[in-house]
Amino acid sequence: MQICFMRNRRKPSKYARLLSKAAKYYGIDLIYCHPTDIDIEEEIIHGKMLRNNEWVPKDVSIPPFIDLSSYCYKYKKEIRFLKERSLLSSYGKFGSKEKVYNMLEKDGEFKHLLIPSQPVDHFEGFYNFLNEHKEIIAKPKNGQKGEGIFLISMKNDSYIISYENQERHISSAELKAFFEDRINPKVYLFQKYIESKSKAGDPFDCRIRLEKDGNGEWSVPIYLVRIGTNQKVVSNVAQGGSVSSLTPFLKANYEENWKEIRDSIKQVGKTLPYKIEKLTKPATSMGIDIGIDKHGELYLFEVNSAPGVEFGTGEIASVKADYYHYILNEISNRSVQQVKEIQYS
Incomplete structure (x- = not known):
């Protein structure tokens, strides 16, 4: 049995090596490839296979299942x-942050997790939204790794712009210039600022890292708390910070109600992925980022269709290998087309 593991990088990662070994437990050969390794005319893949712990060239016909990142869709x-010809693990991104939020708001079931958001076409709309909430976030609709996110605060008759680890006090005239020079309303989404901060004052979020398991159901290999040490706005580790396990962090920062918060986060992990799939498209991997305010209320920051594997690598690889075994059995008992129809039903 073979599956293709397609990523938008030429060299197989350490994770691909680990995943190949985990899949081998089920007798599954993992073929690593880049999208340009697909030979359409010959209908083969010029990939690589791990043999004696070395990646060696391997040409194979198109496997029945392709595990690919949404970044490959370009x-x-x-x-x-x-x-x-195949069943794909991902059918593209879920959509922009704004699109996902709008779908969840219209559906209503998870409306309690949504942060007040506002589409803005001009400075007056931006200013009114800031005046209503006093602190707002401007974030790119299709941003990655916490890049390009600004915190704008209103303090009496002055304003504060926070970005990464910097803070700047400006006048109303400078605020308008900032909006016109730095903020493209077509690119940015505006949200009320949720103060999800640790006792030390560092911004954080909880990453619920999900994979489909050996039963074809969503499971959580790992819960993480990402802490933006010395950051003003974001908690993304890519911009400097640290990570913590969920329970110790909650115990340290929410002493009185940490159990209730933990249970609420786990309930989100059990239910929200199915709703996202229903509203968007089938997937096998997902990252859900949750913020927690000082009262212990949960807020949905983001849903990611291509979450990283830098933390919990072994746990993620193990669950993913279980899913490979499950999905190949499903295909062998039915057909690729029949499994597709079940996914979309």
């Missing part, structure tokens, strides 16, 4: 070719 010709 290779439209290759993806279209694979869609016709």
